Amino acid sequence: MSTWRAIAVFLLALALGPTLGCASVPAPNEEISNAELALREADSINAVEHAPLQMRIAREKLDEAKALVRKGEDEDMVEARRLAESALVEAQLADQTARAEIADQNRKEAQATMDAMRRESGLNRN
Amino acid sequence: MTLRSDSYALRAVRLAGALTLAAALSACATIDPPPELGDARLAYEEATADPLINKYASVPLYEAKKELDRAAKIWEETGDAEESAHVARLAEKRVAIAEKVAMGAQAQAETRKLLGSRSAIELQTREAQIAARDQAIAAREREIAELKAKPTDSGMVLTLGGDVLFDTGKATIAPGARAQLDRVAQFLREHPGREVVVTGHTDSTGTASFNQTLSEQRAAAVGSYLTAAGIDGRRVATRGRGLSMPVASNATSAGRQQNRRVDILVLDAGQKASEHVLSR
Numbered sequence: 348m349s350t351w352r353a354i355a356v357f358l359l360a361l362a363l364g365p366t367l368g369c370a371s372v373p374a375p376n377e378e379i380s381n382a383e384l385a386l387r388e389a390d391s392i393n394a395v396e397h398a399p400l401q402m403r404i405a406r407e408k409l410d411e412a413k414a415l416v417r418k419g420e421d422e423d424m425v426e427a428r429r430l431a432e433s434a435l436v437e438a439q440l441a442d443q444t445a446r447a448e449i450a451d452q453n454r455k456e457a458q459a460t461m462d463a464m465r466r467e468s469g470l471n472r473n
Numbered sequence: 474m475t476l477r478s479d480s481y482a483l484r485a486v487r488l489a490g491a492l493t494l495a496a497a498l499s500a501c502a503t504i505d506p507p508p509e510l511g512d513a514r515l516a517y518e519e520a521t522a523d524p525l526i527n528k529y530a531s532v533p534l535y536e537a538k539k540e541l542d543r544a545a546k547i548w549e550e551t552g553d554a555e556e557s558a559h560v561a562r563l564a565e566k567r568v569a570i571a572e573k574v575a576m577g578a579q580a581q582a583e584t585r586k587l588l589g590s591r592s593a594i595e596l597q598t599r600e601a602q603i604a605a606r607d608q609a610i611a612a613r614e615r616e617i618a619e620l621k622a623k624p625t626d627s628g629m630v631l632t633l634g635g636d637v638l639f640d641t642g643k644a645t646i647a648p649g650a651r652a653q654l655d656r657v658a659q660f661l662r663e664h665p666g667r668e669v670v671v672t673g674h675t676d677s678t679g680t681a682s683f684n685q686t687l688s689e690q691r692a693a694a695v696g697s698y699l700t701a702a703g704i705d706g707r708r709v710a711t712r713g714r715g716l717s718m719p720v721a722s723n724a725t726s727a728g729r730q731q732n733r734r735v736d737i738l739v740l741d742a743g744q745k746a747s748e749h750v751l752s753r
Contacts, residue, residue, distance in 0.1 A: 429559045436566035443533075443573035450580035457587040464594045 374416045375428035382409045382431045385438035389445065394438075397445035405437035506545075507554045509561035513541050516568045529578035530571040537567035616660055627749065628740040631657065633695075638735055644690035646698055654695065657737055658702035668708040668746035670738040671695045676729035677716045689713030695735050710746035 386405055395402045412430035415423040517537055520526050526534055544560035547553055622629035638650040646654070661667060673688030673695075692711040700706045721728035740749060 425556075429556075432559070432563055433566075436563050436570065440566055440570050440573065443570050443577065447573045447577035447580065450577040450584070454580040454584045454587070457584045461587050461590060461594060464591070464598065467598060 372421065372424040372428075374424055375412065375431050376416070378428050378431035378435065379409065379412055379416065382412070382434035382438060385435050385442065389438050389442035392442065392445050392449070394441040394445035397448045398441035401437050401441035401444065405434045405441060408434035408437065506548050507558035507561065509558040509565070510541075510544055510548060513544065513561040513564040513568070516565050517541050520568045520571055523572075523575070525579055526571055526575040528575070529582075530575040533567060533571035533574045537564050537571055540564035540567050613664075616663075622737075622739060625738070627744060628738055631737040631739065633735045633737065634730070634733070638695070639691055644687065644694045646694055651698075654698050655702065657739075658699050658704055660739070661699065661704045661708065664742075666742050668710070668740050668744065668749075669699070670740065670746050670749050671699075671709065671711045672736045672738065673711075673713045674718055674720075674732060674734050674736070675716050676732040677719070677723040678729065681715055681717075685713055685715035687713070688715045691735055695737065708746060710750040712750055 382405070386402075386409060389398075389402060389405075408430045412427045412434065415427035415430070517534075520534055520537070540560060541564040544557050544564055547560055548557035551557075622631040624630075633650060633653060638646055657669070661669065671692045673690070673692035675684040675688050677684070679687075689712065692713055696706075696709045696711040699709050716723075716732075719728075719732045720734070721731035723729050723732060738749075740746060
């Protein structure tokens, strides 16, 4: 009887082992704060204007990750970590997209300035 | 109680068996690596073939490679398709980040180059300005030379022989002198900042007061001719010097002819004809 029960518990533990193992996964606090930092940095260069969709996705994923951590269910922690990691790269992509666009605008402005100067020097030559 | 325990145990065993079977089946079903891994590798390989990314985004590309290797390792060592796919997606994002970094860095490099050529263009502009000014000076000198004018301290002096300008003892301009005066008028029209002082001179034939009056009248006639040709009277000052300033001997007829004359002094830019007359 108790032998049966012991066997049952053993088998159950064996079968659910991997699942139960997940229960010991800690809350992805570091991943969340990394994503938050990346979002703040992207915000500081006004990435919303240059990459609105990526910023939106990053923020939603981060919010979802934080909500899962708040809920505190152990089995959600893997998903929370993945969401936070995805939010991080999405925010970094938005950040670099914005930087690339700003750099391109600067290049165009410099080009226009140089063109104007060249025109001016050309006029003076005549 | 006993019966119940048996049923729990039996159920537990069945459950365990089912889970093991499911695990085995799922392992068999996902023997292929997750497609995300292949996608990420493809994206990475495309990026490595891009010289711009290699040049400007080697670090982000390296980070993408590390993430890609991690995704592959997860798949090989644990068979966790879900985690491997997740990390592969992260790797693909890092490739996209590397592309943006390269675009930004390239634009920055081009901007630096453009601004670097700024000083060259400025130099070119300055040279062109100097060349234009030199040209303008040369053109003005040519124009004055065409008037056969001579340089003096206050400007260019054009001397018109009195015999050409006027009939003897008269102050009306002879038709033959008009071409020369028209050139002066044209010069003044083209250079609105320049003013002229017209000075009449005579030989010593007759009384001093007669000659003074005649020289003033002849200068005035030239002045009138210029204003009639459209030159503002304020830019033209006239005066007579009579017989007081001969340039040749009055003892010979050739000398007297030289002394009968009208000088047109074209003042340098900025000098006022009225002030010039007063100061003398």
